[in-house]
Amino acid sequence: MSENQMTEATKTAGAPGEPYRGTTTGTESIVTLSKITKTFFRGSEPIRVLEGLDLDVPNGSFEALMGPSGSGKSTLLNIIAGLDRPTSGAVRVAGADLGPMSDSELARWRSQTIGFVFQSFNLIPVLTAAQNVELPLLLTSLSRADRARHVATAMRIVSLEDRMHHYPRQLSGGQEQRVAIARAIVNDPKIIVADEPTGDLDRKSADDVLTLMERLNKELKKTIFMVTHDPAAAERAGVVRKLDKGALQ
Amino acid sequence: MLAPILLVLMVFFVTLPLWVRSVPVQYNARSLLVRKVTTLVTALGIALVVFVFAGSLMLREGINRVLTAAGRADTVVILRKGSDAELSSAIGNEYIGLFRGPAQVSQAGGVIGEIVIVVTADRADGFGASNVLVRGMPPDGFAFRPELKLASGRMPRPGTNEAIVGRGISGRFKGIAPGQSFELRRNRPLQIVGEFTADGSSYESEVWGDLDVIRRSLGREAVVSSVRVRLNRPEDFDAYRQTIENDKRFSMKVMREADYYQKQSQALSTFLGGMGLAAAILFSLAAMIGAAITMNGAVAHRTREIGTLRALGFSRRSILLSFLTEATVLSLAGGVIGVIAVQLLSLVKVPIINFQTFSEIVLRFQVAPGVLAWSLWFSGLMGLLGGLFPAIRASRVSPVEAMRA
Numbered sequence: 001m002s003e004n005q006m007t008e009a010t011k012t013a014g015a016p017g018e019p020y021r022g023t024t025t026g027t028e029s030i031v032t033l034s035k036i037t038k039t040f041f042r043g044s045e046p047i048r049v050l051e052g053l054d055l056d057v058p059n060g061s062f063e064a065l066m067g068p069s070g071s072g073k074s075t076l077l078n079i080i081a082g083l084d085r086p087t088s089g090a091v092r093v094a095g096a097d098l099g100p101m102s103d104s105e106l107a108r109w110r111s112q113t114i115g116f117v118f119q120s121f122n123l124i125p126v127l128t129a130a131q132n133v134e135l136p137l138l139l140t141s142l143s144r145a146d147r148a149r150h151v152a153t154a155m156r157i158v159s160l161e162d163r164m165h166h167y168p169r170q171l172s173g174g175q176e177q178r179v180a181i182a183r184a185i186v187n188d189p190k191i192i193v194a195d196e197p198t199g200d201l202d203r204k205s206a207d208d209v210l211t212l213m214e215r216l217n218k219e220l221k222k223t224i225f226m227v228t229h230d231p232a233a234a235e236r237a238g239v240v241r242k243l244d245k246g247a248l249q
Numbered sequence: 250m251l252a253p254i255l256l257v258l259m260v261f262f263v264t265l266p267l268w269v270r271s272v273p274v275q276y277n278a279r280s281l282l283v284r285k286v287t288t289l290v291t292a293l294g295i296a297l298v299v300f301v302f303a304g305s306l307m308l309r310e311g312i313n314r315v316l317t318a319a320g321r322a323d324t325v326v327i328l329r330k331g332s333d334a335e336l337s338s339a340i341g342n343e344y345i346g347l348f349r350g351p352a353q354v355s356q357a358g359g360v361i362g363e364i365v366i367v368v369t370a371d372r373a374d375g376f377g378a379s380n381v382l383v384r385g386m387p388p389d390g391f392a393f394r395p396e397l398k399l400a401s402g403r404m405p406r407p408g409t410n411e412a413i414v415g416r417g418i419s420g421r422f423k424g425i426a427p428g429q430s431f432e433l434r435r436n437r438p439l440q441i442v443g444e445f446t447a448d449g450s451s452y453e454s455e456v457w458g459d460l461d462v463i464r465r466s467l468g469r470e471a472v473v474s475s476v477r478v479r480l481n482r483p484e485d486f487d488a489y490r491q492t493i494e495n496d497k498r499f500s501m502k503v504m505r506e507a508d509y510y511q512k513q514s515q516a517l518s519t520f521l522g523g524m525g526l527a528a529a530i531l532f533s534l535a536a537m538i539g540a541a542i543t544m545n546g547a548v549a550h551r552t553r554e555i556g557t558l559r560a561l562g563f564s565r566r567s568i569l570l571s572f573l574t575e576a577t578v579l580s581l582a583g584g585v586i587g588v589i590a591v592q593l594l595s596l597v598k599v600p601i602i603n604f605q606t607f608s609e610i611v612l613r614f615q616v617a618p619g620v621l622a623w624s625l626w627f628s629g630l631m632g633l634l635g636g637l638f639p640a641i642r643a644s645r646v647s648p649v650e651a652m653r654a
Contacts, residue, residue, distance in 0.1 A: 083560055084649050104564050111562020118652065122557040126279035138273060139562050183561075195652075 029092075030191055030223050031057035031080055036089035038075050038246075049075050050086065051246040057191075062217040062224045064237035071243045073227040074195055080225060081114050081193045082106045094190040111139040115184030115222075117213075119196035121176040123168040129179045130155065130164040136187040154182035158212060174205025181212055185222065192216065194226040198233050210236045271567055272558060277575035280547065288579060291543040295583025295628055296590060298529060298536040303591040303624035305525020308599070309518050310615035316514035316603075318450035320507030322483040323355075327476040327493065330500040334513065335365040335475040336606050344499050348476050351492045353485035361390045362473035364464050367608045370422040370431055379600070381422060382608035383412075383433065383456045385463030393477065394447065402427045402443025405458060412458035413443040417611035421600065425456060437466035451510070451603070454610035477506065516604045533631050536583075540635030544576050548643045555643050556651020569644035576636020577629050584628025588621050 038050040049072040057063055057080075067073050078084035079091055082098050091098040094113045101109060115136075116122075123132045130151050137147040155161045158178040168176055177197060184192050194213065198206035210233055216222045217238075226237060234240045242249040281288045327348060332338035340362065349360045364385040371378045388407040391397055405411030414425055424431030430440045439458050447453050464470045480489060483505075490503040504512075548555070555568055563571075594614035603610050 078649050081560070104566075107559065107562050107564045109562075110560065116557075116560050118557070120553075122553065122560075122652075124276060124554055124557065126283055127273070127276060131273065131275065135273075135558070136561050138271075 029056040030059040032092040063239040064234035067243035115189035115192040117194035119199040154186040191223040272571035292583035296586035298532040299587025302529035306620040307614035309522040311612040320510040324506040339472040353489040355479040359479040365474040380608040385460040415453035417453035537635035544639035556648040559648040565644040572640035577632035580632025
């Protein structure tokens with residue numbers, strides 16, 4: 001995340017809470033899934049979660065994925081993020097074929113390509129907000145000073161520059177999620193995956209977080225793929241997809 | 250054998266951050282501080298083990314110090330061939346002058362014959378009796394040992410039944426303290442007139458009196474137990490030994506004094522050191538299990554955090570290293586506590602029977618830099634071994650499963 005990008009983002013940001021339709025105009029796919037299946041086993045009984053699923057997510061889009069519990073939303077998200085592997089099918093994300101990658105290659109790829117936003121924020125409780133945001137940068141070759149600059153920029157983007165040295169327990173839920181978003185963008189990932197990012201938040205905090213995600217999509221051109229149950233959250237995305245019984249509707 | 254392994258482990262850990270992008274150490278340090286009680290209990294368990302381990306090493310150091318401090322490189326001990334200790338050796342008076350002959354012998358008071366006996370004395374505290382080593386020496390015997398320092402009282406007068414006692418056993422037995430007397434045999438008393446020190450060596454656990462008076466008391470006027478010879482230079486030893494051992498007029502064994510005491514200390518040192526080490530190893534198994542339980546609890550408690558770190562891109566190796574570091578830091582903290590606490594042992598005196606002389610010597614736990622370094626190594630090793638399986642478990646946490654936890 002460069003200082004220029006941050007300045008640009010600050011200049012063009014809409015007012016918090018202002019409705020935003022997102023972008024759907026990417027010219028090339030950043031995510032391409034072909035004939036994805038995923039089968040889990042409960043004992044010896046196979047449970048098919050995804051059934052020959054195809055998906056193209058354009059670069060720069062903001063997409064929401066909805067569906068009932070157990071429909072395979074989180075599994076699909078995990079496959080896109082390189083956290084899980086499909087039972088069959090091909091996964092291509094940000095130009096990389098994830099299939100042949102080893103676990104350690106996938107870990108390295110995730111650290112460079114994916115920004116994560118989780119429902120429960122998943123901040124490390126014993127680290128300060130700034131230290132949490134710095135975590136992905138520890139996997140780069142940046143100097144300590146450069147890391148500090150990137151962290152400060154990310155914290156400014158989420159308007160929490162005055163909470164840098166607070167621990168998660170000293171922050172509200174909304175603030176925690178904004179710190180998590182700062183952590184997701186600090187290493188300038190190509191795609192942000194968000195799993196129920198507003199699920200643990202009150203309405204006001206959820207609106208703030210969604211507005212922030214809209215800004216990231218519009219101003220910093222980040223591709224965002226969000227799993228949500230919340231229709232209000234889905235409404236903020238440019239594209240809403242529905243998943244049911246392992247297939248996109 | 251252990252040292253190279255430890256060296257390899259040290260190099261491995263020092264260089265790990267160069268090739269593994271590691272989770273910040275603050276994460277581990279603060280995670281330990283958050284779980285104060287568990288951390289403290291585990292650290293104290295490890296501290297106890299390190300206390301025992303360091304204590305056994307300090308005792309070995311103490312034995313070596315006491316028994317080998319008495320030995321000088323330029324002095325040889327002559328015993329009758331077949332004897333391992335002064336107590337079992339007897340050399341006729343007529344040979345003493347012959348030992349002075351070779352050119353390697355220092356002519357300034359270079360040869361003394363001494364008699365060594367063991368007497369049984371009641372302990373001053375009333376808890377039974379033990380053996381005390383009594384050394385009879387000629388008038389020039391005191392000057393032969395320049396490390397001797399009179400701590401109180403006065404030197405015994407030659408040709409009398411006066412004696413001095415080493416500070417190590419002074420007052421520990423009835424009648425063996427300045428101003429008191431004890432019997433070598435019935436109606437053969439030795440009067441203690443002073444107390445001496447001898448650089449903390451085993452001499453401080455002896456009573457020194459007049460050679461002729463002591464021999465007369467025992468009816469052994471014709472022999473000495475051993476002869477000590479001061480050489481011109483330590484390098485003269487081999488030539489002197491060849492001369493004496495090849496002399497057909499007698500059958501003697503010649504040893505450097507330092508080697509003689511080294512050999513004496515070996516059995517005791519091995520026995521006590523082995524006992525201490527065995528106890529430390531047994532204790533360490535318990536401590537390692539404790540550390541493993543603690544770290545297992547930490548892994549279970551922090552599954553979601555581990556999953557988050559894995560999702561962010563930290564490799565399995567990073568997680569493994571992180572938890573190994575945490576276990577090692579925890580263990581080293583216990584080690585530091587143990588090493589600090591064990592310093593108190595240096596104030597304790599331990600009476601022990603020397604297997605070679607069957608007499609009591611008084612030891613001190615001896616602090617040495619090597620002991621402290623080994624103890625810290627030992628604590629680090631316990632952390633590494635105890636933390637290994639929990640760390641492997643942590644490194645195998647699936648980020649997907651962790652998020653569901």
